Amino acid sequence: MEGNVKDEQLADLLSMWRIRALEETILQLRLDGDVVxxxxxxxxxxxxxxxxxxxxxxxxxxxxxxxGHGWAMxxxxxxxxxxxxxxYRRTGVNGGRGGSAHFSAPEYGFYGENSIVGAGAPIAVxxxxxxxxxxxxxxxxxxxGDGAMNQGGVSEALNMAAAMDLPVVFICENNKYSxxxxxxxxVRNPDLSARAHALGIPAVRIDGNDAAQVAxxxxxxxxxxxxxxxxxxxxxxxxxxxxxxxxxxxxxxxAGELEADKKVEPIVRLKNALAAQGVAASTLExxxxxxxxxIATAAxxxxxxxxxxxxxxxxxxxx
Amino acid sequence: MxxxxxxxxxxxxxxxxxxxxxxxxxxxxxxxxxxxxxxVHGVTRGLRKxxxxxxxxxxxxxxxxxxxxxxxxxxxxxxxxxxxxADFMLVAFDQIVNQAANxxxxxxxxxxxxxxxxxxxxxxxxxxxxxxxxxxxxxxxVPGIRVAMxxxxxxxxxxxxxAVACDDPVVVIENRTLYAGAKAEVQIGGPIAxxxxxxxxxxxxxxTVVTWGAITSxxxxxxxxxxxxxxxxxAVWLNPFDTDGVLASVRRTGRLMVVHEAxxxxxxxxxxxxxxxxxxxxxxxxxxxxxxxxxxIPAAVQLAKAILPQTDDIAAALRSLAAR
Ligand SMILES: Cc1ncc(C[n+]2csc(CCOP(=O)(O)OP(=O)(O)O)c2C)c(N)n1
Ligand SMILES: [Mg+2]
Numbered sequence: 001m002e003g004n005v006k007d008e009q010l011a012d013l014l015s016m017w018r019i020r021a022l023e024e025t026i027l028q029l030r031l032d033g034d035v036v037x038x039x040x041x042x043x044x045x046x047x048x049x050x051x052x053x054x055x056x057x058x059x060x061x062x063x064x065x066x067x068g069h070g071w072a073m074x075x076x077x078x079x080x081x082x083x084x085x086x087x088y089r090r091t092g093v094n095g096g097r098g099g100s101a102h103f104s105a106p107e108y109g110f111y112g113e114n115s116i117v118g119a120g121a122p123i124a125v126x127x128x129x130x131x132x133x134x135x136x137x138x139x140x141x142x143x144x145g146d147g148a149m150n151q152g153g154v155s156e157a158l159n160m161a162a163a164m165d166l167p168v169v170f171i172c173e174n175n176k177y178s179x180x181x182x183x184x185x186x187v188r189n190p191d192l193s194a195r196a197h198a199l200g201i202p203a204v205r206i207d208g209n210d211a212a213q214v215a216x217x218x219x220x221x222x223x224x225x226x227x228x229x230x231x232x233x234x235x236x237x238x239x240x241x242x243x244x245x246x247x248x249x250x251x252x253x254x255a256g257e258l259e260a261d262k263k264v265e266p267i268v269r270l271k272n273a274l275a276a277q278g279v280a281a282s283t284l285e286x287x288x289x290x291x292x293x294x295i296a297t298a299a300x301x302x303x304x305x306x307x308x309x310x311x312x313x314x315x316x317x318x319x
Numbered sequence: 320m321x322x323x324x325x326x327x328x329x330x331x332x333x334x335x336x337x338x339x340x341x342x343x344x345x346x347x348x349x350x351x352x353x354x355x356x357x358x359v360h361g362v363t364r365g366l367r368k369x370x371x372x373x374x375x376x377x378x379x380x381x382x383x384x385x386x387x388x389x390x391x392x393x394x395x396x397x398x399x400x401x402x403x404x405a406d407f408m409l410v411a412f413d414q415i416v417n418q419a420a421n422x423x424x425x426x427x428x429x430x431x432x433x434x435x436x437x438x439x440x441x442x443x444x445x446x447x448x449x450x451x452x453x454x455x456x457x458x459x460x461v462p463g464i465r466v467a468m469x470x471x472x473x474x475x476x477x478x479x480x481x482a483v484a485c486d487d488p489v490v491v492i493e494n495r496t497l498y499a500g501a502k503a504e505v506q507i508g509g510p511i512a513x514x515x516x517x518x519x520x521x522x523x524x525x526x527t528v529v530t531w532g533a534i535t536s537x538x539x540x541x542x543x544x545x546x547x548x549x550x551x552x553x554a555v556w557l558n559p560f561d562t563d564g565v566l567a568s569v570r571r572t573g574r575l576m577v578v579h580e581a582x583x584x585x586x587x588x589x590x591x592x593x594x595x596x597x598x599x600x601x602x603x604x605x606x607x608x609x610x611x612x613x614x615x616i617p618a619a620v621q622l623a624k625a626i627l628p629q630t631d632d633i634a635a636a637l638r639s640l641a642a643r
Pocket of ligand 2: 145146147173174175176177178179
């Protein structure tokens with residue numbers, strides 16, 4: 001049993017390192033000018049994606065936000081295809097049409113990022129609605145931020161899923177900030193899960209920097225949905241240890257906050273936990289190295305691929 | 320009390336907003352990240368500090384923001400709301416189209432909604448499909464809403480003031496690629512102009528080019544590169560649109576071209592062409608429209624270029640029109 005837990009933790013560590021390495025590589029590509037435009041990284045929030053996606057089944061559907069590279073990767077989308085998408089290569093998941101903030105890879109159960117705050121929630125309700133009729137057994141998972149809770153469409157989606165007992169998992173990644181503004185300045189009740197609760201949706205507040213806790217919560221949510229009991233709301237507390245977007249000077253952070261957040265970010269925490277269980281430093285090191293090597297290889301391949309041909313620009317507008 | 324200051328486009332808007340807050344105590348300025356952070360593009364920097372709680376941050380709730388602007392304006396405030404991207408006004412379009420636009424008319428003039436919506440639109444390199452649209456035609460189809468679209472610092476300053484002073488709802492559509500551009504001499508502190516009118520950017524005899532928004536500079540570049548003798552009319556006000564100003568030019572040139580970054584189909588260019596044709600003014604060649612090639616906008620820069628009108632496309636159209 002103990003060995004199993006340790007193996008699971010090592011697997012989570014590898015998954016989180018893969019996302020971290022991917023995001024760091026994207027940052028470098030953006031600074032080098034290979035990637036252009038607005039890019040939102042999820043450094044520090046990896047445990048939510050990793051814990052959730054390792055619990056989902058192939059038939060399940062994920063709807064994320066613009067902060068979705070890691071969610072796609074946790075769902076199994078190869079890093080090379082994600083990087084190629086951001087680099088507008090033919091080999092990208094959408095050939096560059098989606099880009100960093102709006103790509104999808106349905107063949108991996110990743111139904112897409114969304115750059116309109118909160119817009120994924122009603123769409124996930126629709127994916128769950130389809131499941132009611134298509135026999136797929138699908139659960140729809142939508143992830144959004146704390147700020148998105150203030151978007152009207154999210155409230156509508158929560159209530160509709162509740163009223164119709166639809167199999168939706170709503171994950172609110174509460175990273176304390178909505179872009180440059182603290183969420184607690186924009187709500188009176190800081191307990192965001194209370195809103196779901198008020199609509200009759202089982203709601204939990206969990207440590208989003210612990211992949212195992214996330215996995216447990218999502219596992220329960222899937223069971224609830226499978227029993228026809230409808231949606232679950234998970235408020236996962238986490239912190240992004242990077243700007244809202246690349247280039248964000250983060251003037252809104254109180255002094256010392258970032259340093260404190262970096263001490264409890266999920267990779268550091270899991271490494272410490274594993275070390276405390278006697279896992280050798282060299283083993284932990286090797287996990288990181290493996291992830292970094294994989295991503296470096298993926299980046300080389302993505303960069304070597306040809307750009308999508310501009311003559312195809314208007315393809316796929318209609319059938 | 321007019322003086323000049325060296326300002327960027329964004330700085331000019333900031334100066335105009337400061338003057339509104341200073342001189343019109345009924346103004347309010349709000350939106351996402353506008354107050355303490357000073358705006359994601361820095362346009363509202365310093366205004367919270369200078370004007371206190373009349374400048375405030377809102378939740379990410381466009382419906383509540385715009386609805387609050389409608390309600391506050393009905394009660395005599397003069398709200399200025401920032402919608403960070405024009406694409407985001409779509410989640411709250413009801414408050415613009417069904418609510419703000421109707422206030423004066425259906426109350427038989429007993430109520431009004433003197434509110435200003437500041438937003439910005441268009442593509443910038445790498446922007447995704449939901450952050451790239453040019454949506455002015457949606458607004459121009461809605462009587463009751465005024466629409467301005469400045470592309471130069473002076474107009475950004477002047478139009479912002481005119482919009483805020485206007486007693487009807489006005490949407491001022493800015494462009495983020497312009498905010499941090501070169502500084503220009505801007506006359507500040509002069510009288511506030513009424514809404515309406517156009518700007519003549521180039522004067523010529525053979526073609527009339529009507530355009531608006533950030534693409535105006537591409538039109539100017541195309542005119543300069545081709546050497547075609549053209550009037551370039553920048554329609555900084557799209558509602559009210561200066562039809563008479565355009566007709567006066569076309570009467571002389573006999574040729575009309577309209578250029579916008581928005582999609583061609585259903586774009587306001589079609590309306591401009593229709594008005595000119597309907598006027599019966601004699602044309603020596605059929606009018607030409609240049610716009611985006613009816614599409615979603617891809618994030619990939621090389622694909623977006625193939626869809627959005629480039630200076631070369633405008634120049635080619637201009638040459639062919641001038642040759643007819
Ligand atoms: C409807 C809409 N309004 C505003 C924005 C601009 N915007 C993009 S991200 C963001 C903050 C979202 O905060 P949160 O939901 O907490 O997610 P986080 O970025 O922290 O993950 C805002 C305001 C948008 N994309 N869509
Ligand atoms: Mg947040």
